Amino acid sequence: MSDRPPLHPDTLAIHGRSDDEGRPRDIAPALYPATTWRFESSAELERHLRGEEVRLEYARYGSPTVREAELRLAALEGAEDAILLGSGMAALSTALLSLLGQGRHVVFTDDGYRPSRVLVEKVLSRFGVTWDVLPVDAPHRLMEVARPGETRVVFTEFPTNPHLRLPDLGAWREAMRPLKGARLLVDSTLATPWNARPLERGAHLVMHSVTKYLAGHNDLTAGVLAGASPLVEAIREVRGLIGATADPHAAWLLLRGLKTxxxxxxxxxxxxxxxxxxxxxxxxxxxxxxxxxxxxxxxxxxxxxxxxxxxxxxxxxxxxxxxxxxxxxxxxxxxxxxxxxxxxxxxxxxxxxxxxxxxxxxxxxxxxxxxxxxxxxxxxxxxxxxxxxxxxxx
Ligand SMILES: Cc1ncc(COP(=O)(O)O)c(C=O)c1O
CATH class of the missing domain: 3.90.1150.10 (Aspartate Aminotransferase, domain 1)
Incomplete structure (x- = not known):
């Protein structure tokens, strides 16, 4: 553990959270385009598969430049961990596919980015997912539509797009209390972690279209999910199966963009x-x-x-x-x-x-x-x- 004082977001964006031990010495981030890595022996592979000595294996499951960007984003978000995905919509799809399933229910708040809702209405509905929509300022009405045992996700934006409404995340989280196992998922693309950290306001999981401010130059597409390690780890596995992982080139451009x-x-x-x-x-x-x-x-x-x-x-x-x-x-x-x-x-x-x-x-x-x-x-x-x-x- 470092005995240094916690860093300000301005510094975290440039250096990340970790101290220097074992970090690469490059001042600028390195780009690792490799899609696969060699094992020195069958014994090493077996140790890797048993989780005793985890190695780089195949880029769809993760790669060094993508990981560096994930650590930088987790630091900015004040999250235990984060995963980088191919777009904001890849982040949302992967989160919802991880958290929902046949017979599950999601509550959306209104005034949001339209494709997010269309994803549920047109695609997830075909797999038995149902949904309801509530006004973004109506957490007190959650239990009118929620179904204990079935409602697994409450999804909102902070702020909303396009009217820039700022839901009371604490009130939504409080309203979810009777819903065992339900997660508050917050799309905070518009605010960014520089303006607000939804995890500190009640969210279980925060997502961003990294394509926007975090990357910041209109030249890459990516998304991120950040939260507590066990939840992020479970979603990472689904990301690897779906193949929604970010490309290392995008991660590298992102690391460059994050400095400013x-x-x-x-x-x-x-x-x-x-x-x-x-x-x-x-x-x-x-x-x-x-x-x-x-x-x-x-x-x-x-x-x-x-x-x-x-x-x-x-x-x-x-x-x-x-x-x-x-x-x-x-x-x-x-x-x-x-x-x-x-x-x-x-x-x-x-x-x-x-x-x-x-x-x-x-x-x-x-x-x-x-x-x-x-x-x-x-x-x-x-x-x-x-x-x-x-x-x-x-
Ligand atoms: C609030 C919000 N969420 C999600 C997305 C989707 O992000 P992406 O285009 O990176 O998939 C957008 C894109 O405009 C957005 O504005």
């Missing part, structure tokens, strides 16, 4: 707030969603929720589309969490199959825009957005 993760997050938080304040005062804007603004308190211990700001423009669906088309510096694309500021209209990008009435019934304004504030100078971003808002309003 805290610095990037400080900037995302500050720029998003700065722009949200200006949006709030803009004549063309009806409503702004950004925790930290007046009337939208942040939970204790949080200073922001990253670079996302959602806002409703006056004039509905068409007016919002015009704003996007008028943007020059801000680009129209899916995803978030990279250096480039991106904008999209959830009604069009994620929900094009629903008309305005159906959208509103789901709590989604057709004129809602989701802005992922990047790392450009905020004044340049505001100049672009302000001009686009004015031009679209005529």
């Amino acid at each position: 993760f805290p610095t990037r997050m400080a900037r995302h938080n500050a720029s998003a707030r700065w722009i949200a304040e200006r949006l709030l005062a803009h004549r063309t804007v009806e409503r702004v969603h950004c925790p930290g603004l007046p009337g939208q308190p942040l939970p204790e211990g949080m200073s922001g929720v990253g670079g996302l700001v959602s806002f409703v423009v006056r004039g509905g669906r068409l007016a919002a589309s015009r704003v996007i088309d008028e943007c020059r510096l801000i680009q129209h694309a899916a995803s978030l969490g990279g250096p480039e500021t991106l904008i999209q209209q959830p009604a069009v990008f994620s929900w094009s199959d629903l008309d305005d009435e159906a959208l509103r019934a789901r709590g989604l304004e057709p004129g809602l825009l989701r802005l992922s504030v990047g790392l450009e100078h905020p004044e340049d971003l505001w100049a672009d957005l302000d001009r686009a808002l004015n031009a679209s309003a005529g």
Whole structure:
């Protein structure tokens, strides 16, 4: 055990949690692309298989660069362990396939990333999994839909996408008390461990689309699951069977990106707030969603929720589309969490199959825009957005 004081997240992102003993001496992370490793003897293989002397075996079960990234992410999350997977959706699928099965039930909260729910509705339902959806602020209603013995997962986002609601994770965990064996799974992609550590707020298992802020450069796809060692270990086995393991090249790029993760997050938080304040005062804007603004308190211990700001423009669906088309510096694309500021209209990008009435019934304004504030100078971003808002309003 090290007698050094615990490190700040800014330092953990660069060095990881472990001290120097036995660590590689490279200042920059090494990339190990190997997919398989040699055993020196049959006896060594047998010791490995018995778990007495675990060796590298085959990359689908784990490899050095992937492991280095996992340790770095576990350190940032304050978790005992973490596993890296091929995408955020690979992380969610692997977690749900590990925790659910025939006759099991999952409770989702609303206002979430649509494919997460579609995964259950379209795929897991074929294997006998059932589900219910509750408002994200309604942990008190959990037992109205939960089925003791069957409900094995409560899944929420912290914050939600796209309205940036911050569920009371402690209250959800407390509400789950009668549900023996159920796990609280939290997708904290938007907040990132720099803004919040859901495991400290009640989650059993936290997941991220690493593709977003953690990697931070819009150039790799990965996901992570972090939690207590026995739970992560059980899911690691399923990951190896499904083959959802991350690629070492992605892990290597991630380790590189993580070195600037805290610095990037400080900037995302500050720029998003700065722009949200200006949006709030803009004549063309009806409503702004950004925790930290007046009337939208942040939970204790949080200073922001990253670079996302959602806002409703006056004039509905068409007016919002015009704003996007008028943007020059801000680009129209899916995803978030990279250096480039991106904008999209959830009604069009994620929900094009629903008309305005159906959208509103789901709590989604057709004129809602989701802005992922990047790392450009905020004044340049505001100049672009302000001009686009004015031009679209005529
Ligand atoms: C909140 C949230 N969770 C999960 C995902 C899925 O992540 P990935 O695209 O890495 O599979 C996304 C992607 O946009 C997301 O926004």
